Amino acid sequence: MFPCDNSDLSLAKKQHIKYFQRFLNILxxxxxxxxxxxxxxxxxxxSxxxxxxxxxxxxxxxxxxxxxxxxxxxxxxxGSHSSLKRCGFQGSSTLIFTRGESDCSTVYECGHLAxxxxxxxxxxxxxxxxxxxxRAAIIEGVKALQQEDGSFCATLAGSESDMRFVYCAACICYILHDWSAMDVKKTVNYITRSMSYDYGIALAPELESHGGTTFCAVATLALMNQLNTCFTNKQVN
Structure with a gap:
């Protein structure tokens, strides 16, 4: 093995800062x-x-x-009750239309959990x-995305429903200090059923565990103050 030069492993902080600044100006x-x-x-x-x-x-x-x-x-x-289910934040201004100016306005105007x-x-x-x-509209939008099995879809327009969006929903509830958008019992059940034989947690029940989805699940439980109530000490440790 070759000797490791620690100086080569230092973070190029100035370059990282310039990189992030560029992304905030133009993609x-x-x-x-x-x-x-x-x-x-x-x-x-x-971040x-x-x-x-x-x-x-x-x-x-x-x-x-x-x-x-x-x-x-x-x-x-x-103004309509049904429109509350579409509330949240979109990912880009590309598909923002002034209401009435385009037939696309109601089709593409839809929040996304992430x-x-x-x-x-x-x-x-x-x-x-x-x-x-x-806040009230966003909570209604999140509530509309929870599935019967406790997971969450990303958007009413249609998407996967898995642990990534469970985490996003939990973060939204935590930031807004309002958990009424989530059936916590169903969510906890979804997470516990997604634990694999190796004590990692998958995107969904009966799938292979993954580090990223394990983080999403553990972080969700921590935000809900449920981490030590649904797993044994052996499972947590």
Whole structure:
């Protein structure tokens, strides 16, 4: 084996900061197919700067600009009860239409769990007080996405339902201090049934466990204060 030079393993902090700043200004052309998830990419850049203690590279005007952009992505109710189920945050401004101007406005105007979570988290990191968040509408939107087995779909438009979105739903409830959007008992049951023989947790029951989905499940239980109530000490340890 070759000797390890620790100097080669140091984090290139300045380069990382520039990289995250670039993503907050303009996406590389090669990522055009990911436009619908632009909010999540913004979250990774914002949280990356936060982890590096470098949020100060964003001046107040830039932070305000990002916060306003995030709020533009919020899907609000149109007055009908059914529209509440579509509320949350979208991932991009590409499919935002002024109501009445396009037949597409009601078809594509739909919240997404991952975008709602990353949008709220980004606002919190940037120091926003969430005063412009339509909390009641978002809670109704999350509630509409829980499935009978306790899992969550990402959007009413149709998607997978698995542990990733269970975690997103839990984060939203935690940030808004409102768990009425989730049937906690069903969610806990879904998580415990997804534990594999190796004590890892899968995307769904009877699937292979994975580190990422294990994190999602454990974090969800921790946010709900249920981690030590549904697993034995052996399973937790």
């Amino acid at each position: 590389p052309a090669r990522l055009i197919s990911y436009d619908s998830t632009r909010l999540t990419m913004a979250f990774f850049a914002i 990356g700067l936060d982890i590096l203690n470098a949020l100060d590279v964003l001046d107040d005007k830039k932070k305000e600009h990002i916060i306003d952009w995030i709020y533009r992505l919020q899907v609000v109710p149109d 975008m709602t979570y990353t949008g709220l988290a980004s606002l919190v990191i940037l120091g926003d007080n969430l005063s412009r968040v339509n």
